[in-house]
Amino acid sequence: MKHIILSITFSFLLTLPALSQWQPQTVTTDASFRAVSVASPDVAWLGGTKGTFVRTVDGGKTWQTGTVPDAQTCDFRDVQAIDAQTAYLMSAGPAEQGQARIYKTTDAGQHWTLLYQTQQKGVFFDGIDFWDEQHGIVFSDPIEGKWFMLTTDDGGKTWQPVSSAALPLMEPNEAAFAASGTSLVVQGKRNVWIASGGGTFGRVFRSTDRGRTWAVSNTPLPAGEATGLFGMRFFTNKIGVVVGGNYKKEQLPGANAAITRDGGQSWQLLTPTDPPGLKEAVALLPGDRLLTVGPSGTSLSADQGQTWQRLDNDGFHSVACAKGTCYAVGAKGKVAMQRFK
Numbered sequence: 001m002k003h004i005i006l007s008i009t010f011s012f013l014l015t016l017p018a019l020s021q022w023q024p025q026t027v028t029t030d031a032s033f034r035a036v037s038v039a040s041p042d043v044a045w046l047g048g049t050k051g052t053f054v055r056t057v058d059g060g061k062t063w064q065t066g067t068v069p070d071a072q073t074c075d076f077r078d079v080q081a082i083d084a085q086t087a088y089l090m091s092a093g094p095a096e097q098g099q100a101r102i103y104k105t106t107d108a109g110q111h112w113t114l115l116y117q118t119q120q121k122g123v124f125f126d127g128i129d130f131w132d133e134q135h136g137i138v139f140s141d142p143i144e145g146k147w148f149m150l151t152t153d154d155g156g157k158t159w160q161p162v163s164s165a166a167l168p169l170m171e172p173n174e175a176a177f178a179a180s181g182t183s184l185v186v187q188g189k190r191n192v193w194i195a196s197g198g199g200t201f202g203r204v205f206r207s208t209d210r211g212r213t214w215a216v217s218n219t220p221l222p223a224g225e226a227t228g229l230f231g232m233r234f235f236t237n238k239i240g241v242v243v244g245g246n247y248k249k250e251q252l253p254g255a256n257a258a259i260t261r262d263g264g265q266s267w268q269l270l271t272p273t274d275p276p277g278l279k280e281a282v283a284l285l286p287g288d289r290l291l292t293v294g295p296s297g298t299s300l301s302a303d304q305g306q307t308w309q310r311l312d313n314d315g316f317h318s319v320a321c322a323k324g325t326c327y328a329v330g331a332k333g334k335v336a337m338q339r340f341k
Contacts, residue, residue, distance in 0.1 A: 022298070022314055022328060022336035027054055029065050033329035034317045035090075035181040037081035041325035045087040046335065047076030047181075053109055057084045059325065060337045068103055068112045075099070078128045078181035080136070084108065088115075088128060088156060090138060092178040095123035102128065102138060104156050115156040123148050126176040127184030129192070137192055137211050139184055141175040147194065151211050168216040171199030173225070179247065180281040180318035182231040185240075193264055195242050197228010202244055204229070206264040219258045219267040231281035231292070231318075238263050241270070241305065243292050245278030250295040252277055257292070257305055270305030275313060283321040285340045293319045293328055 027046075033054075035047035046054040051071035055064045068074065068089065077092035086106045093099025100123045102116040122143040130136035134155050140148035146169060149162040175198045176183045183195045194205040202221040207214045219242060221229060226248040234240035238261055245256045253276040258267045273279055277296035285291050290301040297313040316328040316336070324340040 021312060022316075022338050023060075025060050025063060025335040025337055027063050027065060027333050027335045029054065030333045032331040032333070033335065034077050034179055035079040036318050036320045036327050036329045037079045037087070037181070038320045038322040038325070038327060039081040039083050041322045041339075043081060043084045044320065044327045045079045045081040046327075046329055047079035047089050048329075049075045052076070053079070053087075053089060054335070055084075055087070055109055057108075060327070063335075064109065066109050071101070071103065071112075073097075073099065074101060077126070077178040078184075080128055080130050082130070082133055086133075088130070088136070090125050090128040090181075092125050095119050095140075096121050100125050100140070102156065102159075116150070116159050120148075124178070126178040127181060127194070129184050129186045131186050131189055131210070135210060137184070137186065139176070139194060142170045145170050147205070149211060162211050166211075166213050168205065168214055170196075171203075174199035174203070174223075177228065177230045177247070177280075180231045182233065182281045182318065183229065185232050185234055187234040187240075188237055191234070191237050191263075193232060193234060193240065195229035195232045195244070197223045197230070197244065198225070199223045199228070202229040202242065202258075204232070204242060204260075204264045204267070208263075215265075217265055217267065220269045221255055221258050221267075230294075231279065233282045233284060234264075235284050235288075240264060241282050241290060242267070243273075243279035243282045243294070245294065247278055250278045257282075259305055270301075271307060273299040273301075274308045274310045275299065281316075281318040281320075283319050283326060285321060285326070286324045289340075291319060291321065291326065291340070293317070298328075 031048035031052035074091035078090040080088040128138040150159040229244040257270040275297040279294035293316040295315040298311040
């Protein structure tokens with residue numbers, strides 16, 4: 001992809017009415033979802049509360065719902081879809097309460113293997129992602145002023161801690177929001193970024209060597225109690241977008257999106273979304289359009305975030321797309337999809 005700069009065209013405007021509504025899906029659970037990952041337009045995996053996972057392999061025509069054995073107290077805040085058979089689930093929550101876990105299935109959810117668990121005080125997983133089937137990374141809120149981070153090179157069989165010496169020092173009260181499974185994202189074969197909040201500014205940590213060494217940059221988006229960066233997506237090794245806001249004031253207008261064109265070294269404000277307020281996840285659509293979701297609704301941009309179109313006021317926590325087919329998830333079993341052209 002050479003760039004993501006497009007102008008709003010007449011044909012795009014004509015398609016807006018057809019894109020105005022998400023299509024609700026019938027999922028037989030009241031679990032709340034903050035995790036969705038797609039392996040293809042037809043294959044999507046969801047993670048939720050009460051140890052719940054959900055899966056479709058036919059583009060939403062049918063959905064499989066299940067519970068990971070002995071994980072009913074787990075809140076799966078991130079999921080990584082590899083294919084129709086294979087996926088990872090990450091449980092957020094206090095490790096000392098047995099909630100910091102990573103599971104894997106290779107048989108479409110019939111069986112789950114507990115790959116990793118720790119009871120180390122202070123560990124609270126926020127995100128997991130994989131560059132390929134073998135190489136992945138997971139991170140937690142900071143311990144003693146630095147992220148707690150693990151990597152795997154063997155498909156999750158073993159996990160190695162990233163040395164704290166390789167990590168920048170965190171600001172007071174800085175952490176990540178386990179709100180959409182997109183505060184950690186990878187790109188290419190070795191690039192990874194982490195979005196934070198809670199400090200003075202929303203910050204983005206970056207690594208170009210699968211997490212072995214790190215640098216950090218401020219964004220122009222505000223941070224503080226309940227405020228910061230919630231979701232992120234990188235479309236090339238240089239171009240990425242972050243979104244955020246305040247989860248205690250979900251409708252609060254103001255700056256909530258920023259873009260980088262140099263791999264996260266510097267960030268520039270984008271126009272606030274319409275509808276305004278907290279945005280928790282962002283995705284890329286065909287035609288290099290941006291789609292972002294949050295509690296106040298869904299926004300679409302065709303000009304790199306300079307202007308936004310309000311698609312609806314339906315609230316979601318996370319979204320994932322493949323070739324224009326998007327799945328969005330929210331509270332109390334809320335799942336929707338849309339095929340954007």
